[in-house]
Amino acid sequence: MAKDLLLENLSKRFGRLVAVQGVSLEIREGEFVCFLGPSGCGKTTLLRLIAGFEIPSGGRILYDGRVINDLIPQKRNFGIVFQSYALFPNMTVFDNVAFGLRARGAPRERIAPRVEELLDLVGLRQYRDTYPAELSGGEQQRVALVRALATQPSVLLLDEPLSALDARIRVHLRSEIKRLQRSLGITTIYVTHDQEEAMSLADRIVVMEAGTVRQVGSAGEIYRRPGSRFVADFVGTSNFLECRRVDGSSDTVAFGAWLLRVDCRLPEGGDRLFVAIRPEMIEMLEGPGDIGGREPRNVLEGTVDGVTFLGAVVRVVVGVNRESLIVDVPYREFERLPVRQGDRARLYLPPDRFMVYPSA
Numbered sequence: 001m002a003k004d005l006l007l008e009n010l011s012k013r014f015g016r017l018v019a020v021q022g023v024s025l026e027i028r029e030g031e032f033v034c035f036l037g038p039s040g041c042g043k044t045t046l047l048r049l050i051a052g053f054e055i056p057s058g059g060r061i062l063y064d065g066r067v068i069n070d071l072i073p074q075k076r077n078f079g080i081v082f083q084s085y086a087l088f089p090n091m092t093v094f095d096n097v098a099f100g101l102r103a104r105g106a107p108r109e110r111i112a113p114r115v116e117e118l119l120d121l122v123g124l125r126q127y128r129d130t131y132p133a134e135l136s137g138g139e140q141q142r143v144a145l146v147r148a149l150a151t152q153p154s155v156l157l158l159d160e161p162l163s164a165l166d167a168r169i170r171v172h173l174r175s176e177i178k179r180l181q182r183s184l185g186i187t188t189i190y191v192t193h194d195q196e197e198a199m200s201l202a203d204r205i206v207v208m209e210a211g212t213v214r215q216v217g218s219a220g221e222i223y224r225r226p227g228s229r230f231v232a233d234f235v236g237t238s239n240f241l242e243c244r245r246v247d248g249s250s251d252t253v254a255f256g257a258w259l260l261r262v263d264c265r266l267p268e269g270g271d272r273l274f275v276a277i278r279p280e281m282i283e284m285l286e287g288p289g290d291i292g293g294r295e296p297r298n299v300l301e302g303t304v305d306g307v308t309f310l311g312a313v314v315r316v317v318v319g320v321n322r323e324s325l326i327v328d329v330p331y332r333e334f335e336r337l338p339v340r341q342g343d344r345a346r347l348y349l350p351p352d353r354f355m356v357y358p359s360a
């Protein structure tokens with residue numbers, strides 16, 4: 001039987017503030033799940049409920065079929081890594097990693113090989129007799145990671161473990177965490193507000209807003225089919241065109257004077273609609289002339305307001321209809337049509353690349 005972690009209608013209130021509200025989620029054994037959301041959305045509180053540092057105000061937490069709501073953190077056998085490395089400053093790297101094993105009364109002769117094996121996993125054996133203050137932030141976080149793994153926890157919980165590190169180290173450690181998780185097959189929950197981190201790490205991302213779960217899915221699912229305007233905005237970059245319905249039409253919306261063809265179901269609701277499209281899905285067309293087999297209604301014209309080189313892509317902002325559309329043009333393509341601020345530009349918005357949300 002797989003040892004799954006189950007959250008059932010879980011809530012947490014602090015006085016009148018509802019930090020987590022009616023969260024239900026099934027996390028399968030061996031899965032890597034990220035809780036992703038803006039500051040204050042309740043992701044840390046949800047993780048702390050799972051860890052046992054907070055008692056739920058309502059709902060249940062089950063692990064391996066057993067309700068663990070009232071189980072103290074130590075009895076849950078979950079490994080935890082925080083943003084601040086929280087290493088014991090007066091203990092060597094070796095003693096930090098050995099701490100949990102000693103606390104459980106592991107026999108002396110078993111401790112040294114286990115600690116060395118763990119330090120090897122993250123390439124830190126040569127630092128075994130060093131004190132935390134002598135290590136870089138990235139090294140300290142590696143120690144914190146294997147310290148959490150020392151007692152072979154059944155679930156690994158990480159709360160923004162990389163956010164105190166600089167960008168390069170963050171990306172490097174990210175892949176190291178992923179590699180470790182894969183090789184150990186340990187169920188992992190990782191809290192972050194960084195969408196790139198969530199997308200590169202998680203088997204499934206849980207997008208949260210205001211204490212609730214807004215969407216659960218793989219990075220690809222969430223990026224390609226955001227279920228709400230909030231998710232389309234929070235995960236990746238989206239252009240939102242304020243449009244109106246066109247009487248009697250199920251595949252056309254009015255964007256100012258333009259009538260755009262939209263190849264997706266229009267949601268129920270009011271007259272106003274938000275039509276979203278990702279910057280890399282908009283095509284910049286060369287000069288006037290042939291538009292090939294493209295839908296002629298979806299060719300828009302505007303004025304270039306800004307051009308920014310981002311490396312692999314060039315981000316061009318085009319003013320259309322009093323809105324600024326962000327268009328990401330691959331660098332090689334940009335070389336063929338080097339637009340500059342003030343130029344006129346023709347854009348193509350493919351009908352099958354839109355996502356449409358009600359305005360409310």
Ligand code: ATP
Nearest residue numbers: 014017019037038039040041042043044045046193
């Ligand atoms: P961040 O990324 O900023 O840490 P978060 O998504 O992790 O945000 P939480 O830390 O879970 O959010 O906080 C959710 C809400 O609950 C916030 O409004 C926060 O102020 C509140 N909160 C969290 N812990 C407590 C507490 N012990 N007492 C009172 N309010 C709390």
